[in-house]
Amino acid sequence: MTADSAIPRHVAVIMDGNGRWAQQRGQPRGAGHRAGVKATREIVENCARAGVGYLTLFAFSSENWQRPASEVGLLMDLFMRALGKEVADLDKNKVRVRFVGDHTAFSDALQREMRKAEVTTASNDGLQLYIAVGYGGHADITQAVRALAEQVEAGALKASHIDEAAIAGRLLMAGVPPPDLFIRTGGEQRISNFLLWDLAYSELYFCDTLWPDFDKVGLDAALRWYAGRQRRFGRVLDEAS
Numbered sequence: 001m002t003a004d005s006a007i008p009r010h011v012a013v014i015m016d017g018n019g020r021w022a023q024q025r026g027q028p029r030g031a032g033h034r035a036g037v038k039a040t041r042e043i044v045e046n047c048a049r050a051g052v053g054y055l056t057l058f059a060f061s062s063e064n065w066q067r068p069a070s071e072v073g074l075l076m077d078l079f080m081r082a083l084g085k086e087v088a089d090l091d092k093n094k095v096r097v098r099f100v101g102d103h104t105a106f107s108d109a110l111q112r113e114m115r116k117a118e119v120t121t122a123s124n125d126g127l128q129l130y131i132a133v134g135y136g137g138h139a140d141i142t143q144a145v146r147a148l149a150e151q152v153e154a155g156a157l158k159a160s161h162i163d164e165a166a167i168a169g170r171l172l173m174a175g176v177p178p179p180d181l182f183i184r185t186g187g188e189q190r191i192s193n194f195l196l197w198d199l200a201y202s203e204l205y206f207c208d209t210l211w212p213d214f215d216k217v218g219l220d221a222a223l224r225w226y227a228g229r230q231r232r233f234g235r236v237l238d239e240a241s
């Protein structure tokens, strides 16, 4: 038996390798981030075309704050500009955009722009695009557990009623089916604190392509690989099925 459906319902991507892409060309890392914007636009278009329902893109991790201030500043600037430029097209293509992560350290202007993108696209029923910025898997689970603990403290919830569904229901991706296919570009084979809870049974695909070079051909290769996977979720599959 191959993957339940040939097309993953939810694809989650660590868009990695911008810095190395630039370094290979003797350019500053920022040039790689700039080049990565095009690959980001393309994967959104190509996932929508392929019939993927949900796409989650890891754009900035809670740990990426530890990068030099100049690189962080440039990334924030790029988000701001990309949002300003892309939202009209996303909206036209029926893409709904949402941001997950801790955004409190972002500038007010950027937070406003993010909110505007969410509001503008709120009624779109095409590709559901989640952008993980200021996101960390540990922080996500921590805030979920804290929210439940507060309910217990207030007497609104019994500790014995905290089950997996209660935790999942408090995560930032609550209500979204977990990723079927995880893709990481850039050659590293690690999760880097992305969706720790949600990735429990995702098919993990790693490729060496650096993010700015990841195009339709790369996505199609990942989708083909996914279609050939056998997902067991811990069960033994009937030989005949």
Ligand code: IPE
Binding pocket: 015, 016, 017, 018, 019, 020, 021, 059, 060, 061, 064, 075, 186, 211
């Ligand atoms: C991914 O590319 C983009 C972000 C983390 C914001 P990197 O900047 O991590 O590029 P490499 O991994 O250093 O090549």
Ligand code: IPE
Binding pocket: 014, 015, 016, 017, 058, 059, 060, 061, 064, 188, 190, 192
């Ligand atoms: C993960 O990439 C975060 C994003 C792509 C946004 P990193 O480049 O930050 O991860 P590490 O440092 O290689 O683990």
Ligand code: MG
Binding pocket: 016, 017, 018, 186
């Ligand atoms: Mg990296």
